[in-house]
Amino acid sequence: MTAVAARSDLDGLMLDIGARARTAAKTLALAPAAQKDAALGAMAQAIRTATPDILAANAEDMAQARANGTAGSFLDRLELTPARIEAMAAGLDVVAGLPDPVGSVIAAWTRPNGLAFERVRVPIGVVGVIYESRPNVTADAGALCLKAGNAAILRGGSESFRSAAAIHRALAQGLKAAGLPADAIQIVPTRDRAAVGAMLAGLGGAIDVIVPRGGKGLVARVQAEARVPVFAHLEGICHVYVHAAADLELAKNVVLNAKMRRTGICGAAETLLIDRAVVATHLKPLVAMLLEAGCAVRGDETVQAADPRVTPATEADWSTEYLDAIISAKVVDGIDAAIAHIERYGSHHTDAILTEDAAAAERFLAEVDSAIVLVNASTQFADGGEFGFGAEIGIATGKLHARGPVGVEQLTSFKYKVRGHGQTRA
Amino acid sequence: MTAVAARSDLDGLMLDIGARARTAAKTLALAPAAQKDAALGAMAQAIRTATPDILAANAEDMAQARANGTAGSFLDRLELTPARIEAMAAGLDVVAGLPDPVGSVIAAWTRPNGLAFERVRVPIGVVGVIYESRPNVTADAGALCLKAGNAAILRGGSESFRSAAAIHRALAQGLKAAGLPADAIQIVPTRDRAAVGAMLAGLGGAIDVIVPRGGKGLVARVQAEARVPVFAHLEGICHVYVHAAADLELAKNVVLNAKMRRTGICGAAETLLIDRAVVATHLKPLVAMLLEAGCAVRGDETVQAADPRVTPATEADWSTEYLDAIISAKVVDGIDAAIAHIERYGSHHTDAILTEDAAAAERFLAEVDSAIVLVNASTQFADGGEFGFGAEIGIATGKLHARGPVGVEQLTSFKYKVRGHGQTRA
Structure with a gap:
C-alpha cells in the first residue's frame, strides 16, 4: 500500500468516526437522564469486572514504554493499579449521580405579546478529546461527555493505546447495557498521529469542540492548529x-x-x-x-x-x-x-x-x-470538584463559552423554546 | 513604495489598532455603567448634531457607488436619510437605557468549607465587526460592544467608507465627552481589503471574537478564514x-x-x-x-x-x-x-x-x-428586540457561547470570584 493510499484510508476512517458520532449525538441529545445514568453505572461495573484485562493491557503498554526508555514521570502517569482502576469506576458513579444538565431551564420570561420564552440547556453535539499518557482520561472524559448528552471521540496517546482500548471496551459494554448507541463514545483505533491532525481539522464539521488533556506541548499544538473551538488552558502561572x-x-x-x-x-x-x-x-x-x-x-x-x-x-x-x-x-x-x-x-x-x-x-x-x-x-x-461541579474535563482560560473548571454544564449549549398562541410580528 | 512595504505598513497599522483596542478594553472593563451610558447618550447627540456632515459624506459614497454601477438594492442599504440617522441616534439611546450586564452575578453558592463562589459577568475584551454597505452598523455595533464593556474594531465596506467614518467621528466625540478612551471604538482607516484578512487572523491575539454583518458571501468567508471565534449565521432557512x-x-x-x-x-x-x-x-x-x-x-x-x-x-x-x-x-x-x-x-x-x-x-x-x-x-x-434583549448585534447559529440573538449579555464572558477566610485544600 502506498503512503498516499494509507493517508486516504486514515482520512476515510476518521470521517466515518465523525459521521457516526454525529448520528449518535442525535440519539444522545434526547436520551433520558435515567438511561444515561444507567449507562454510566453499567460502565463503572464493567470497568470493575474488566480489571484483570485492563491491567494486562496496561502491563503491555508499560513494557513497551520501558523498552522505549520512557521517563519515570511518564511511566507513573501511564501505570494503572487496581486502586487506580477502582478510582476510575468510582468516578463514573459520581458522574452518574450528578444532576442532568440537559433540559434544565436557564431562564424563562414572557413578553407583553404573550410569547413565553425559555432558554433551555441542550448538548453541544460532538466533543473531541485528545490526551496523552493517562489512560483514565478515557473513562473520565467519556463519562462527562455522555452525561451532558454529547458524543465523544477520544484519541489517547499512542503509548497508552492498549490500556485506553481496554477501558473503552468496558465503556462500550455499559452503553450497550443501557441501550445507548455504541458510537456515543468512540476511540480512535489507530496509533497514526495523523489522526490528531484530522480531529483538529474538525472531521468535516463533525466535531464541535476539542478538549486537549495533557502537557503544554499538546495544548499549544491544539490551540495553534485546531479549526474548531478548544476548551483548554496552556499553563497555570x-x-x-x-x-x-x-x-x-x-x-x-x-x-x-x-x-x-x-x-x-x-x-x-x-x-x-x-x-x-x-x-x-x-x-x-x-x-x-x-x-x-x-x-x-x-x-x-x-x-x-x-x-x-x-x-x-x-x-x-x-x-x-x-x-x-x-x-x-x-x-x-x-x-x-x-x-x-x-x-x-x-x-x-x-x-x-x-x-x-x-x-x-x-x-x-x-x-x-x-x-x-x-x-x-x-x-x-x-x-471542578472543589467548585461543587462534581467532576471536570479540564480548566479553560479562554473567555468564550467555558471559563474556569469545565464541568457538565459547560459541556452544554442552549436553545430558545418559544411558546405562543398565534402571535405574529407587527 | 513597493507592494511589500505597503503590506508591511498595513500589518503594522492593523497590529497597532489591535494593541490600542486591547489597552482600551482594560479601561472599559472597569468603566461604571453611568459612564458608558453617558458616552452612549453623548454619541447619540453627536450623531444628531453631525447629521449634515453624515449626509454629505453619504452623498459622496452614493455618488461613487452610482458611478461604479452598483445595484439598486445595494444603494438602498447604503443610503442615509435624516430619518435613518435619527433612527441610529435613537438606537444608541435605547442601548444606553439597557441594564449594564457587566458585574451582574449569574450564580452564587457557598461550599461546605465556607468558600463563597460567585460567577460574575465580565466583558469579553475586543470584538471585531466586519460589515458591508450599511453605515448604521458603525453606530449599532459600536454601541452594543461599548455597553458590554468591550472595545470594538469596526471594518465597514469600502463603498460606505466615508459615511462610516463620519458616523465614527460622532461616536468618538461621545466617548471623549464621557472621558472614555477614544480607542474604545476604532474604525479601520483604510479601504485596503487586506485589513479584513488581518482581522480574521486575530491581530496578533488582540481580537477575541469577530461578528460579520452582511450577506452570505461575507459570512462564508469569515467562517472559513477566521482564526478566532465567530458569532454569525450563514443563512436562515x-x-x-x-x-x-x-x-x-x-x-x-x-x-x-x-x-x-x-x-x-x-x-x-x-x-x-x-x-x-x-x-x-x-x-x-x-x-x-x-x-x-x-x-x-x-x-x-x-x-x-x-x-x-x-x-x-x-x-x-x-x-x-x-x-x-x-x-x-x-x-x-x-x-x-x-x-x-x-x-x-x-x-x-x-x-x-x-x-x-x-x-x-x-x-x-x-x-x-x-x-x-x-x-x-x-x-x-x-x-433580539422581540426577545426583549433591547438590541442585537446579530443572530448566531453556532452552539458555543452565543446562540440565537446576540445581545449585550451574549457579548460578555464571566469570571469566578471566590471569597474565603484562610481556606486551604485538603
Whole structure:
C-alpha cells in the first residue's frame, strides 16, 4: 500500500468516526437522564469486572514504554493499579449521580405579546478529546461527555493505546447495557498521529469542540492548529499576592498550601508577590516557611536579602510554570503593582489576594482578569470538584463559552423554546 | 513604495489598532455603567448634531457607488436619510437605557468549607465587526460592544467608507465627552481589503471574537478564514410546519406573517411543511392565501395539485434561502418526517410548529436542533428586540457561547470570584 493510499484510508476512517458520532449525538441529545445514568453505572461495573484485562493491557503498554526508555514521570502517569482502576469506576458513579444538565431551564420570561420564552440547556453535539499518557482520561472524559448528552471521540496517546482500548471496551459494554448507541463514545483505533491532525481539522464539521488533556506541548499544538473551538488552558502561572493588610498566620497557611499541597497541578502557585508594606513583618517568615517545606525560592533583591538560601530570580522566572517545588517571589509596591505584574506575566488562570482589607479584596477580584480570582484562599481550589461541579474535563482560560473548571454544564449549549398562541410580528 | 512595504505598513497599522483596542478594553472593563451610558447618550447627540456632515459624506459614497454601477438594492442599504440617522441616534439611546450586564452575578453558592463562589459577568475584551454597505452598523455595533464593556474594531465596506467614518467621528466625540478612551471604538482607516484578512487572523491575539454583518458571501468567508471565534449565521432557512392538529385560521395568520411581513430578513420562512393529515382541509387555503399575498409557491406534486399557480419545487429549493416573496412547500408524513426534513435541509436558525396538540409541540421543541424553536408563532420573532434583549448585534447559529440573538449579555464572558477566610485544600 502506498503512503498516499494509507493517508486516504486514515482520512476515510476518521470521517466515518465523525459521521457516526454525529448520528449518535442525535440519539444522545434526547436520551433520558435515567438511561444515561444507567449507562454510566453499567460502565463503572464493567470497568470493575474488566480489571484483570485492563491491567494486562496496561502491563503491555508499560513494557513497551520501558523498552522505549520512557521517563519515570511518564511511566507513573501511564501505570494503572487496581486502586487506580477502582478510582476510575468510582468516578463514573459520581458522574452518574450528578444532576442532568440537559433540559434544565436557564431562564424563562414572557413578553407583553404573550410569547413565553425559555432558554433551555441542550448538548453541544460532538466533543473531541485528545490526551496523552493517562489512560483514565478515557473513562473520565467519556463519562462527562455522555452525561451532558454529547458524543465523544477520544484519541489517547499512542503509548497508552492498549490500556485506553481496554477501558473503552468496558465503556462500550455499559452503553450497550443501557441501550445507548455504541458510537456515543468512540476511540480512535489507530496509533497514526495523523489522526490528531484530522480531529483538529474538525472531521468535516463533525466535531464541535476539542478538549486537549495533557502537557503544554499538546495544548499549544491544539490551540495553534485546531479549526474548531478548544476548551483548554496552556499553563497555570498562578499568583498569591500578600497584601499590606494580610494576616501573617493566614498567609503562611495559604501560601504553603497553594504552592506545596501538590506542585504538579495547574492551580499550584508559581509566584509569590509580597507588598512592600509588609516586607519587615511578613517576608522573612513566609520565605523561611517555604524553604523549610522543601520549596526552592527564587527572589528579587529584597527577597534574596531576607534569606541566604534564596537564589536570584531572572526575568524568565516570572513567566515560568515550574510545576515543581520552586516558587518565584517578588516585592511589589502596592496593589496596582501586584495587578500589573499579574497582567503582564500571568496566564489568566487563577490568582489570589490575601488581605483583611475588604476594599482591596474587591479591587483585586474586579481588576485581575483571570478565570478564577480568590480572596484569602488557596489557588489549589482551582478544580471542578472543589467548585461543587462534581467532576471536570479540564480548566479553560479562554473567555468564550467555558471559563474556569469545565464541568457538565459547560459541556452544554442552549436553545430558545418559544411558546405562543398565534402571535405574529407587527 | 513597493507592494511589500505597503503590506508591511498595513500589518503594522492593523497590529497597532489591535494593541490600542486591547489597552482600551482594560479601561472599559472597569468603566461604571453611568459612564458608558453617558458616552452612549453623548454619541447619540453627536450623531444628531453631525447629521449634515453624515449626509454629505453619504452623498459622496452614493455618488461613487452610482458611478461604479452598483445595484439598486445595494444603494438602498447604503443610503442615509435624516430619518435613518435619527433612527441610529435613537438606537444608541435605547442601548444606553439597557441594564449594564457587566458585574451582574449569574450564580452564587457557598461550599461546605465556607468558600463563597460567585460567577460574575465580565466583558469579553475586543470584538471585531466586519460589515458591508450599511453605515448604521458603525453606530449599532459600536454601541452594543461599548455597553458590554468591550472595545470594538469596526471594518465597514469600502463603498460606505466615508459615511462610516463620519458616523465614527460622532461616536468618538461621545466617548471623549464621557472621558472614555477614544480607542474604545476604532474604525479601520483604510479601504485596503487586506485589513479584513488581518482581522480574521486575530491581530496578533488582540481580537477575541469577530461578528460579520452582511450577506452570505461575507459570512462564508469569515467562517472559513477566521482564526478566532465567530458569532454569525450563514443563512436562515426557516420552516413552518403545519401539524395535523393545526388550527387553520391561526396557520393562515402565522404563515402569512412568517413569510411575507418582511421577506429579506433571516427569520423569514422559506419552506412550508404541511402534514398529510390536513392536506384536504389546510393545503388549498394556505397556498391560495400565499399566492394572493403575492408570494410565489414552489411545491411538491401534492402542493402543485392544490393550485395551478404552484410551480414545481426542485431538490435545490429545499435548501434555498430566497429572502424574497417565494416559498417552497411540501407535504410531509407526520411530525417525524417534518423534523427529519428540517434536520436535513435547515440551517439550525429558527423553525416553528403550528399545532393545538401540546405533546406534538413539545416533541418539536425538543427534537428540532435550531437556535430558536417556536410553537404557534411567527418565525419573524427571531430578533433580539422581540426577545426583549433591547438590541442585537446579530443572530448566531453556532452552539458555543452565543446562540440565537446576540445581545449585550451574549457579548460578555464571566469570571469566578471566590471569597474565603484562610481556606486551604485538603
